[in-house]
C-alpha cells in the first residue's frame with residue numbers, strides 16, 4: 001500500500017520534487033496533516049505534497065533542514081545550519097507557513 | 101484544495117532572490133549597516149573621551165606642509181564648555197535645555213572661540229564656577245517656569261558630567277523627578293576614571309592604571325522611571341546600583357552583565373517577577389552581594405499566608421547533624437514524611453509540598469557541605485540559602501513565538517504562574533518535540549538579523565506580501581535585539597535565541613536556615629525562558645545553590 005510508504009514526495013511550485021523520509025517531513029504539522037491517510041487531502045493517496053507557495057531553491061533547503069532536525073533532535077550540541085543569505089527571508093516565510 | 105493560511109505567492113522570477121527586497125538584499129548594505137552602527141556609537145560615546153584640554157587650531161591636518169611653515173598658536177581651554185565666556189553664559193545655558201544639544205555637548209572640552217580673555221579666565225577656577233553655575237541653575241528652576249530651563253534629564257546629564265569631570269564615583273541622580281533616562285545621559289560614565297593622586301612626573305605604569313578603574317555607585321532612587329536605558333547595562337564598572345522607588349515593571353536579564361555589582365536595590369517598584377539571571381547573581385559564591393528585592397508586588401507560588409499546614413513536632417523539626425549523616429537516602433526520608441502526612445492528615449496542600457521540598461533541599465545542602473568539608477574542600481558559602489521550591493506549568497511556544505494552546509482550564513485568569521506538581525504536563529508530544537535543535541524559523545530569522553539591516557526593512561514590511569502578523573512581530577523583535585542588548589540567552593543550555601520556545605516561573609527559597617516555615621518574604625519568582633522545547637526542563641525538587 002502506497003499510503004504507508006516510508007517516503008513522501010514534496011513538490012515545489014515550480015515543479016521540482018524531492019523525495020524525503022516521511023518521519024523527517026512530518027516534523028511539519030502542515031505536511032503531516034496533508035499526508036494523513038485519515039485526512040481529506042488528496043495528497044495522502046499518492047504520498048505527494050505540493051507546496052504552492054514554496055519554490056525549488058527554498059524547498060531544497062527545507063528538505064535539508066528536516067534531515068538536519070531528524071539527525072540532531074536528540075543531540076546536545078547542535079551545530080547551526082548554513083544556507084545562502086539571499087534565501088533567508090523566503091526560508092523564514094516557508095518555515096512560518098510549515099511551522100518548523 | 102486550498103492551503104490554510106498560506107502566504108500569497110512570491111513574485112515569480114527566474115532567480116530565487118528576494119524581488120521587492122532590494123534595499124536590504126544587496127551585499128553593499130553590510131557597509132551601510134556598519135556605518136549606521138558607527139554613527140550610533142559616536143552619538144554618545146566619543147565626546148568626553150578626550151582629556152579636558154582642547155587645541156583650537158582650525159587646521160585639520162589636511163595640509164601638513166603648510167602647517168609646518170606657519171605653526172598656529174594653540175590655545176588651551178580648560179573646564180566645562182559652558183564656563184567659557186561669561187557673556188555667552190545665558191544663551192549657552194538655554195541651549196542646554198534641549199537634550200539634543202546636550203547629547204553632543206561636552207564635559208571638559210570646548211571648541212575654542214576667538215576671545216582670549218574668556219579662556220584664560222577659565223583656567224583659574226573652572227570647578228568653582230561650575231558649582232556656582234549649578235547652584236544658580238537649581239535656584240532658577242525653582243523660581244521660574246520650566247520651559248526655558250533644563251528639564252529633569254538635562255540636569256541629570258549635567259550631574260553625570262560633573263561626576264566625570266571630578267572623577268567622582270558616587271553618581272547620585274536620586275530624587276530628580278526623572279521619568280525617562282536616555283543612553284546619552286549615562287554614556288559619559290564610561291569615561292569616568294578614579295582621580296589619581298600619584299605625581300605625574302613619569303608615565304603611569306600598568307600597576308598605576310588599574311586603580312584608575314572606578315567603582316561606580318549609581319543612585320537612581322526615588323524617580324519615576326518605567327524603563328532603564330540599555331547603556332546602563334554596559335557600565336560594567338557599576339558596583340552599587342539603586343533603583344529603589346521607581347515605576348519599573350521588569351528587571352532586564354542584562355543585569356547579569358554588571359558582574360562587579362556588590363549592591364543592588366530594586367525595592368519599591370512594580371516588579372512582579374525577576375529574571376533568571378538574578379538567581380545566578382544571588383548565587384555567585386564567595387562574593388558578598390547585597391540584593392534588596394522587596395517590597396515589590398512579586399507573584400507567589402500559592403497562598404503562603406497563615407501558619408504552616410505541617411504539624412511542627414514531626415515535620416519541621418530541625419534534623420541533627422548526626423541524624424543527617426545516617427540518613428542514606430534523603431529523598432526517601434522526605435517521601436516517607438509525605439506519605440505519613442497524607443495518611444494522618446489527608447491531602448497535602450501545595451504549601452505543605454513546598455515546605456517538604458524546602459526541607460529536602462536543606463538536608464541535601466547540609467549533606468553536600470558535610471561531604472565537601474570531609475574531602476577538605478573549602479567552600480565559600482552564601483549567607484542565605486537558595487533552594488528550589490516549585491515551577492509553574494511550562495508555557496510552550498511555536499516556532500514563530502505564538503503560544504501553544506494549553507490543555508486544561510487550571511491556568512485561567514491570573515493563575516498562569518501558580519506552582520504545579522507537574523510543570524511539563526502539557527509538553528507537546530510527537531517525534532522531535534523534545535528536540536534542542538533550533539527551528540528553521542529561528543535559523544532563518546537569525547540569518548536575516550545578522551545579514552541585513554532590519555531597521556531599514558521594518559517600514560517596508562507592511563507592503564511586503566506574505567508576511568503574517570506573527571512573522572512581522574518576530575522580525576521586529578529581531579531588529580530590536582540588534583539595536584538593544586542582543587538576543588536572549590537560554591536559561592538551560594546558554595545558547596542565544598530570538599524566539600523563546602518555552603517559559604515558566606521558578607520559585608526559590610531565599611532566606612536564612614533558621615527559618616522553619618515558608619513565608620512570602622522568603623520566596624522569589626524567577627522567569628526562565630529557553631531556546632527549544634527540549635530545553636524546557638525545570639529544576640528538580642531538592643536542588644539548591646551554595
Ligand SMILES: [Zn+2]
Pocket residue numbers: 536590591592593594595630631632635
Ligand atoms: Zn537551550
